[in-house]
Amino acid sequence: MPELTQDQVRTLADGFFAASQSVGDFRLLHFMDISDEDQAELRSLQKALRQQAIDLTADAIRLTLEGIKPSLERIGAVTKEVNRAVGKLKDVRRVIGIATSFVNLGGAILTGNPAAIAAALGSTVTAVEESDAD
């Protein structure tokens, strides 16, 4: 037998819940007229019908989630592309950062000051290393 569709399962869940409500209403409406044993039986029946509605609800959720798996996978793939695009835009920032450090290094070399050259060289190395780290 083919598996029920999610809509069919939802209709069944609604049906079982409505049946449990009817049993409960009947039991409470005739509370004084019904024996303790019958009360217990009706209470148990009401509970069982409610549980069926809960189980069918869980099944409807499962079927719905199974149905959207391919869509979720495709959205995941698009998300990766978008994140890659964001990364590329951040790359521009890194390139500018590296360029800035090279300009500073060039300026320091022109001054001929060893301490300034060493400091600028250190900054350039750091900028390049940071760019590699990501």
Add this chain to the structure above:
Amino acid sequence: MRRYLALALAVWMSACTTPEAVREFTAAAKDSAALFPPVVRDITASCIRTQMAERPLTEIEDVGPQAMAACKPLSDQEPNLLAALKVLTAYLGALNQLAGEGVASYDKEIDQLAAGIQSAGSFGAPQVKAVKGLAKFVVDAAASEYQRKHLGKALKEADADVAVVTDALGKIVQSDYDRLLRIEQDAVRTRYREALVADKNPSTVGQALLQDRWRADLATLDGRRRAAKDVVAMLQKIRDGHHKLAEQVDHWKTAEFVKTLNPYTASIRDLAADFKTAF
């Protein structure tokens, strides 16, 4: 001639930037989707509360293995549902990041570059200013165009799937979560009704207290059901706003488009505010 060139460049630049309306919509969509996990967790929690309400009136018990077992089919689905929501949230977050103003703005870096050029000593102040302006123009234009192009591509590629996923999640909340809340409501009401009819020596004070307690429980459940409706409406607005964005990729700057998109953003924000009163 120079004036016309400047005007043409300005028009080209403005066509490249991602408009505020798009940024605000993606931010509202991302923020609202981040609110949904408590609803997903309340699916199992509602079932547990139902199990507790069904216990005999003469018993005070903690949540035991029996209640957990009865709700296992639902708790088994919780990680899958949260994972589906995470995919949608991650997508909306990525869109918002790409649409974000900061992503394509390099002012700070360009200032540093200009300062570097100046300290290198090869250029005077007017030349440095010119290099800075040119660098800003070229980098901003390239980055904004890249940003808009990739946003448009993503929106078009994901549009149909976003509709499928938002509809499915909406169905689960609107139909399944709501049913579980109604089952819980019925279990609690049955408990109170049974307490009333089974009481051999009813007291007016006891009955009044029971009525007040029932009203409080009902208000809590009604609040959750209203929040569920907010979630469904937010998902629909995300779906429809996303579709408008995908459909009008080349017209994001037009006043007409902004007028069309802004109500979606405003509705999502309003619904999120209402949702927060229950969760």
